[in-house]
Amino acid sequence: MQQQKLLSSRSLIVVAVLLAALALLPTMASRYYIYLVALMMVTGLLATSLNMVLGFGGMYQFNHAVFYGAGAYAAALLTVRGGFNPWWGYLLGPVMAAALSLLMGIICVRLSKLYFGMLQISLGSLVWAVVFRWYSFTGGDDGMHGVPSPRLIGSIDGAYYFVLIVTVVCLALMYLIVNSPFGRVFQSIRDNPERAEAIGVNVHLHQLIGLVIAGFFGGVAGTLFVTVEGSVFPDMLFWTLSLEIIIMCLLGGWFTFLGPMLGAGIVVSLRAVVGIYTDYWTMVLGIILMLLIFFLPEGVLGFFTARLGRGRAAGEGD
Amino acid sequence: MLSVQGLSKSFGPFLAVADANLEVARGEVVAVIGPNGAGKTTLFKLITGQLKPDGGRVLFKGQDIAGLSPHRVCRLGLSLSYQVVNIFSRMSVFENVQVAVLARRRQVLRLFTPAAHLAVDETWEILNSVGLAEKAAVTSGTLSHGDSKVLEMAIALGNRPELLIMDEPTAGMSPEETRAAMALIRRLNTEMGLTILFCEHDMELVFNLAQRIMVMRQGRTIAQGTCDEVRCDEKVQQAYLGGHDHA
Numbered sequence A: 001m002q003q004q005k006l007l008s009s010r011s012l013i014v015v016a017v018l019l020a021a022l023a024l025l026p027t028m029a030s031r032y033y034i035y036l037v038a039l040m041m042v043t044g045l046l047a048t049s050l051n052m053v054l055g056f057g058g059m060y061q062f063n064h065a066v067f068y069g070a071g072a073y074a075a076a077l078l079t080v081r082g083g084f085n086p087w088w089g090y091l092l093g094p095v096m097a098a099a100l101s102l103l104m105g106i107i108c109v110r111l112s113k114l115y116f117g118m119l120q121i122s123l124g125s126l127v128w129a130v131v132f133r134w135y136s137f138t139g140g141d142d143g144m145h146g147v148p149s150p151r152l153i154g155s156i157d158g159a160y161y162f163v164l165i166v167t168v169v170c171l172a173l174m175y176l177i178v179n180s181p182f183g184r185v186f187q188s189i190r191d192n193p194e195r196a197e198a199i200g201v202n203v204h205l206h207q208l209i210g211l212v213i214a215g216f217f218g219g220v221a222g223t224l225f226v227t228v229e230g231s232v233f234p235d236m237l238f239w240t241l242s243l244e245i246i247i248m249c250l251l252g253g254w255f256t257f258l259g260p261m262l263g264a265g266i267v268v269s270l271r272a273v274v275g276i277y278t279d280y281w282t283m284v285l286g287i288i289l290m291l292l293i294f295f296l297p298e299g300v301l302g303f304f305t306a307r308l309g310r311g312r313a314a315g316e317g318d
Numbered sequence B: 001m002l003s004v005q006g007l008s009k010s011f012g013p014f015l016a017v018a019d020a021n022l023e024v025a026r027g028e029v030v031a032v033i034g035p036n037g038a039g040k041t042t043l044f045k046l047i048t049g050q051l052k053p054d055g056g057r058v059l060f061k062g063q064d065i066a067g068l069s070p071h072r073v074c075r076l077g078l079s080l081s082y083q084v085v086n087i088f089s090r091m092s093v094f095e096n097v098q099v100a101v102l103a104r105r106r107q108v109l110r111l112f113t114p115a116a117h118l119a120v121d122e123t124w125e126i127l128n129s130v131g132l133a134e135k136a137a138v139t140s141g142t143l144s145h146g147d148s149k150v151l152e153m154a155i156a157l158g159n160r161p162e163l164l165i166m167d168e169p170t171a172g173m174s175p176e177e178t179r180a181a182m183a184l185i186r187r188l189n190t191e192m193g194l195t196i197l198f199c200e201h202d203m204e205l206v207f208n209l210a211q212r213i214m215v216m217r218q219g220r221t222i223a224q225g226t227c228d229e230v231r232c233d234e235k236v237q238q239a240y241l242g243g244h245d246h247a
Helices: A009-028 A031-054 A065-080 A086-108 A113-133 A156-178 A181-191 A193-198 A203-229 A239-252 A259-277 A281-295 A299-314 B040-048 B070-075 B093-104 B120-130 B145-158 B175-190 B203-209 B227-232 B234-239
Strands: B002-011 B014-024 B029-033 B055-060 B078-081 B163-167 B195-199 B212-217 B220-226
Touching (some): A009 A031, A031 A065, A065 A086, A065 A203, A086 A113, A156 A181, A156 A203, A181 B093, A193 B070, A239 A299, A259 A299, B014 B212, B029 B040, B029 B203, B040 B163, B120 B145, B145 B163, B212 B234, B220 B227, B220 B234
Parallel strands (some): B014 B220, B029 B212
Antiparallel strands (some): B002 B055
16 A cells, blocks of 8 residues: 555646746747846756755755856866767766865865855865866856857757756656655754764765765756856856845745746846846845745745645545 | 773763763663763763773673774664654654665665655565654654654664664653553564663663663763662662662
C-alpha cells in the first residue's frame, strides 16, 4: 500500500499544459516576449538550483550568483579566448561551476548556518573581484560581448527552444534528486543536522555533494544566459544578484519545488514593467520582501499549496 | 556488549562526568538513575559520540569507540533516542523513519532513484510495531508530545540498532502514554532482542523494566547492580532515595 507516485496525475496535467504553451509561444508572441520568457526560464533555473541547497538542504548559500557567473564566463572564455566550439563551452561551463562550488564547499562546509553564508559571501566577492579587475582576460567591468552561438540555436527562436529544453531537462533531474534518498536525507539535515548525524548520515559529505549539485545547475543557467544574451558581465557574479535569487526563492516558496521558478517569473516580469517607470527597482524589491515576510512567510506557492491541502483535508479526500 | 570505564568530561571548570563506569551485557535492560544534573545525559552523549570524552574508554562489542563521530558510532549498531524531542519536523512521520532506514542501508547517496520505492516495507513494519502507522502521513512537527516521543524511538529503531539508548523515554508523557511506552520498551527487549540502556526519573518504571541499575551522582558511578542490590545499597539510599527504605 501507499506506493506514492512521483507526480500526481493532476500536477502532470498542469505541467503538460504549461509545456505546450511554452512550446507554442514563439509562434504567437513578439521577439521581446520570447526574450523575456527565455530570461524567466534561465533565472528560474538559477533560483531552483539555489533552492536545492537553500530550501531542501537548509544551507544559507549567499553567493549563488558566483556559480551562475562562473558557468557563463567559463563558456564565454572557452569560446572566445580558447577558440573552442561553443557546444564545448556549454558543456564545460557547468562542470567548471561545479568544480568551483566543490572548492568553496570544502572550505566552508564545516561552518554552521550564518557563518557558512558569511564566508561564502567573502569567497564569492573574491571571485567577483578577479573577474572585475582582470581586463586583459575577462574584459573587466565591460564584460564580453558578441559571444558566438552555434548556428543551430543562433536565432532568437533557436535560443528560446534550446533554453526551454535544457531548463525542462534540468528541472526534471533536480526533481528526481529532491525525491531521491539523497534528497530525503538532505531535507532531514535541513530540519535537524544533529539528529541526521546521529542516525548515521555523514552530514558534511552530504552537504558538500548538495553544494556541487547546486553549483552545477547554477552553471547551466549561466551558460543558458550566454546563449540568450551573447554576452557576460561581472554583475552576474555580484552579491546583489545572489540576494535577488534568494528573494525569488522566498517569494515563490522555498519549501516547494516550483516555487523558485514562480518567484523568478514574478521578479523578472515585475522588473520589466517597473523598469519602464522608475529607476528605483531595488526599492520595489525591498517593499516586496517586506510584504512577503509579513504576509506570505511560506511564499506564494507555499501559501496556495497549504490552502489547497487544507481544503482537501476538509473535504475528506480528492 | 557495552563497557564504559572511567569516563570523564568537563565543560570549562564544571566536571559533568567525573568517573563513570557501566557494564551492559547483550539482551539486558539497564537503567541509569541519579538526581538532576548527575551527568546522565552527558554520559549518553559521550557514548554515542556527540561529545568527545576527556578521559576514559568506551568499549562497544570490544572496540574502543570513544571520540568517534556520531554517524560512525551509529553504523556500529548503537543508536540514541533523545530526551528532548529531536525529530525532522517538516517531514512526514513516514519520512522521519524512512531516512533512518535509508541511512542504515547506506542508500543515502542515491541521486536518481525515487525514495518512494525504497525501504518502504521496513518503514511500515517499524511504524506498525510502535503504533504510529495511522499517522504516517502527518507532518511530524504537528504531533502531540507523546506521539513525538514514540516517533523519536521509531527513528532510533530505523537504524536497527543492537543497543538502543533512551534518554528519559517517557519524560512529559501522560500516565496512559507512559504505560504504552513501557509495554513497547519491554516488547523491544523480549521480542526483538534489543539491548536497552535508558535513564529515567520515574522509579516505578525503572524498577519495573530494568534488570540492572547504575546509579550516578555528581558525575560518578556510586553503585551498580541488580534492582534489589541497588535498593539496599546504603550510599544510594543516602544520595538518592533520601535515606528511606520504601522505594
